[in-house]
Amino acid sequence: MxxxxxxxxxxxxxxxxxxxxxxxxxxxxxxxxxxxxxxxxxxxxxxxxxxxxxxxxxxxxxxxxxxxxxxxxxxxxxxxxxxxxxxxxxxxxxxxxxxxxxxxxxxxxxxxxxxxxxxxxxxxxxxxxxxxxxxxxxxxxxxxxxxxxxxxxxxxxxxxxxxxxxxxxxxxxxxxxxxxxxxxxxxxxxxxxxxxxxxxxxxxxxxxxxxxxxxxxxxxxxxxxxxxxxxxxxxxxxxxxxxxxxxxxxxxxxxxxxxxxxxxxxxxxxxxxxxxxxxxxxxxxxxxxxxxxxxxxxxxxxxxxxxxxxxxxxxxxTFGSSITGIITDSITNQPLVTEVRIIGYYDSTLTPRMSDSLFGRYRRILNPGTYSLQFIKQGYDTVSVNNIVVAPNIPTILNIRMRRLGVEELNPKFEIRNPNLLVSPNPFKNRLDIRYETSETGYKTMNKLISGISVPISIRLKIFDVSGRVVKSFDLVTCYSLLTTSVVWDGKDGSGRRLPSGVYFVRLETDGFKKTEKAILLR
Ligand SMILES: [Zn+2]
The missing domain is CATH 3.40.630.10 (Zn peptidases)
Structure with a gap:
């Protein structure tokens, strides 16, 4: 058998x-x-x-x-x-x-x-x-x-x-x-x-x-x-x-x-x-x-x-027409899990669409057009944003700062979230994470809770030593650099040589703004 x-x-x-x-x-x-x-x-x-x-x-x-x-x-x-x-x-x-x-x-x-x-x-x-x-x-x-x-x-x-x-x-x-x-x-x-x-x-x-x-x-x-x-x-x-x-x-x-x-x-x-x-x-x-x-x-x-x-x-x-952004607490800047509704595309019988807990990130894939959104969280003021234009082939960035109910904020009441440049860990040994987010100012006047809408712009990310010499520059893809993006610097120069311990400056430059962060390399 x-x-x-x-x-x-x-x-x-x-x-x-x-x-x-x-x-x-x-x-x-x-x-x-x-x-x-x-x-x-x-x-x-x-x-x-x-x-x-x-x-x-x-x-x-x-x-x-x-x-x-x-x-x-x-x-x-x-x-x-x-x-x-x-x-x-x-x-x-x-x-x-x-x-x-x-x-x-x-x-x-x-x-x-x-x-x-x-x-x-x-x-x-x-x-x-x-x-x-x-x-x-x-x-x-x-x-x-x-x-x-x-x-x-x-x-x-x-x-x-x-x-x-x-x-x-x-x-x-x-x-x-x-x-x-x-x-x-x-x-x-x-x-x-x-x-x-x-x-x-x-x-x-x-x-x-x-x-x-x-x-x-x-x-x-x-x-x-x-x-x-x-x-x-x-x-x-x-x-x-x-x-x-x-x-x-x-x-x-x-x-x-x-x-x-x-x-x-x-x-x-x-x-x-x-x-x-x-x-x-x-x-x-x-x-x-x-x-x-x-x-x-x-x-x-x-x-x-x-x-x-x-x-x-x-x-x-994924990198085409959509609205995406980070939702944070306006005072603590901590990411917030928040419900995101797109008016006219909301079905109350489905599980609410939420931002994630790690970054406060939400992403909604849409067709090109004009949309109104609501951001809803218990204990916070609901934020309504109207007439956001979603362009063909690129994401629209819409970062939201939620204000806790009953909390008075210091001036300015609703600070526009600036383009970001963050480096970590600092000091670092073998690996420096450089995170950046760029945004334009086209929507600033419409609603003060909106950080801005992004358009393709050229982005330059360079690393200088203390003498002001460029030791490394990164080629960044222009048309896609709209989302929060990160690159890693391994502490080497453009030819792959290990650089010595010391202070370095990471500079992000776009047509609209410049920002520099200091990073300390330990060997
Ligand atoms: Zn099958």
């Missing part, structure tokens, strides 16, 4: 799944070697363990300073919620390889890695992926939860459909029947795998997400967006839909005679896309890659390659 099983196992393993597809072990090995080869722009994270087999679920963060949570927009890509949808993992791995190999040569990719935090989880469901790759069941979809608690893995009755297990309209989606392929689990977020996405999303406030899937039904080459709920589209529909259309149009289909097509998904199931949008405000898209489930291996590279322009459009869109 065991022998027969082994023969079948080997037979199905070698015949059914093309070796072009990574096994889980191969994928993890590849992530490992990438992280070893690119330590300055990648970090591998063990985000948790699979529900039944306790397999590590790995995510890679691609960003400069990857060990630190910086004030940068975060984007998530993930594959293999569904075990047999192997292509999702392949697209993720391909994307990772493309990003890291072009850092330093491709100016867009270099900019994104320096100024965004890109998270990629190629295989969210490793124990299910093993079921498929080992040939135990090559169309297995779920994880391996022991639904009947008998200690065995039963193909007929075990497993949870991870993409029905999220806590958003959970009770309306999938199936309550454990034997169903669409079993939604005993309760929302019952599975380790979905909790990984939940925790990561709550920590990172993703602006965008792509969940890569790969249907068996042939209904592929589609970009699903949130959502249709009864007769209603989502409140952010004009923004979400336009991005979905563009994203889909960037991906050439397998036949080569057209592109992927955007389509709404229904809100009434607990999938990742609905939860990410409904609860986190993330514009989350599900891409059904290709029209066949694990097509022959020789087709995989082409399918992955054709998906890159979609992913890259979305990363670039």
């Amino acid at each position: 065991i022998q027969i099983y082994c023969i079948l196992y080997l037979f199905s393993n070698t015949i059914l799944i093309d070796p072009r597809y990574h096994t889980y072990a191969e994928a993890m090995q590849e992530l490992d070697s990438i992280a070893t080869q690119y330590p300055s722009i990648t970090k591998l994270y063990n985000l948790g363990f699979s529900t039944r087999d306790s397999l590590p679920i790995m995510g890679i963060k691609i960003s400069d300073n990857p060990a630190i949570k910086e004030d940068e927009p975060a984007i998530l890509f993930n594959g293999v919620h569904h075990a047999e949808e192997l292509l999702g993992g392949e697209v993720c791995l391909y994307l990772i390889n493309d990003l890291v190999s072009k850092y330093g040569t491709d100016s867009s990719i270099t900019y994104w890695i320096n100024n965004a935090e890109i998270w990629i989880i190629p295989i969210l469901n490793p124990e299910g992926h093993n079921v498929v790759m080992n040939g135990i069941d090559t169309i297995w979809r779920k994880n391996k939860r022991d639904n009947n608690n008998n200690g065995f893995f039963d193909l007929d009755s075990d497993g949870v459909d991870l993409n029905r297990n999220y806590d958003f309209n959970w009770e309306q989606g999938g199936s309550p029947d454990p034997t169903s392929e669409y079993y939604r689990g005993p309760y929302p977020f019952s599975e380790n795998e979905t909790n990984i996405i939940k925790d990561l999303a709550q920590e990172n406030h993703f602006v965008f997400d792509i969940c890569y899937h790969n249907v068996r039904t042939g209904q592929g080459e589609l970009v699903y967006y949130p959502w249709r709920w009864g007769t209603q589209f989502a409140i952010d529909h004009p923004f979400i839909k336009r991005i979905a259309d563009t994203l889909a149009s960037r991906i050439i289909n397998d036949a080569g005679n057209g592109t992927y097509v955007s389509i709404y998904g229904y809100a009434t199931e607990g999938n990742a896309r609905n939860w990410l949008y409904g609860v986190c405000g993330t514009f989350a898209y599900t891409i059904e890659v290709s029209r066949s489930c694990y097509p022959p291996g020789y087709k995989v590279d082409s399918i992955c390659m054709r998906n890159l322009p979609g992913a890259y459009y979305l990363i670039g869109r």
Whole structure:
């Protein structure tokens, strides 16, 4: 019996799944070697363990300073919620390889890695992926939860459909029947795998997400967006839909005679896309890659390659039309978790859209146009800002200082927040973080709580020694230097020589202003 099983196992393993597809072990090995080869722009994270087999679920963060949570927009890509949808993992791995190999040569990719935090989880469901790759069941979809608690893995009755297990309209989606392929689990977020996405999303406030899937039904080459709920589209529909259309149009289909097509998904199931949008405000898209489930291996590279322009459009869109800023307490300057409402695009049934706790940062992706916003926090005066113009292709910066109720402020009552230049730690040894934010003054007169709106300007960042000699200057990308940005100085001069201990001056200069900060280098 065991022998027969082994023969079948080997037979199905070698015949059914093309070796072009990574096994889980191969994928993890590849992530490992990438992280070893690119330590300055990648970090591998063990985000948790699979529900039944306790397999590590790995995510890679691609960003400069990857060990630190910086004030940068975060984007998530993930594959293999569904075990047999192997292509999702392949697209993720391909994307990772493309990003890291072009850092330093491709100016867009270099900019994104320096100024965004890109998270990629190629295989969210490793124990299910093993079921498929080992040939135990090559169309297995779920994880391996022991639904009947008998200690065995039963193909007929075990497993949870991870993409029905999220806590958003959970009770309306999938199936309550454990034997169903669409079993939604005993309760929302019952599975380790979905909790990984939940925790990561709550920590990172993703602006965008792509969940890569790969249907068996042939209904592929589609970009699903949130959502249709009864007769209603989502409140952010004009923004979400336009991005979905563009994203889909960037991906050439397998036949080569057209592109992927955007389509709404229904809100009434607990999938990742609905939860990410409904609860986190993330514009989350599900891409059904290709029209066949694990097509022959020789087709995989082409399918992955054709998906890159979609992913890259979305990363670039993070730095496009939007309103972003930092919300602080007007007296303490501490970041504040505050609700941000865009008038006309507010849905009281969804979880409020908040700034983050670490930086007070909020980001709202919008179409070009004119918007009014409200910033609401208990114990503070509500701040209303009207008629903010969002331009094409660049973010509008709107920093907000919230005034605590009943607190009298010193003059000036509402100080305009100046462009920032911060250096830390100080003194420093090997690494000085230089954070800067620039802003123009176009909106100063409209509302004194607004720090300003930014336009593309040239920015010069130089480091001088005490004799006034320039020892290092940084080339900063002009058109994108609108958000709070950071660069790292390693204490070396322009030719890479270690500079001696002493006092140095970091000077930020734009057309509108200059600011200098002193930094002390210790050797
Ligand atoms: Zn799927």
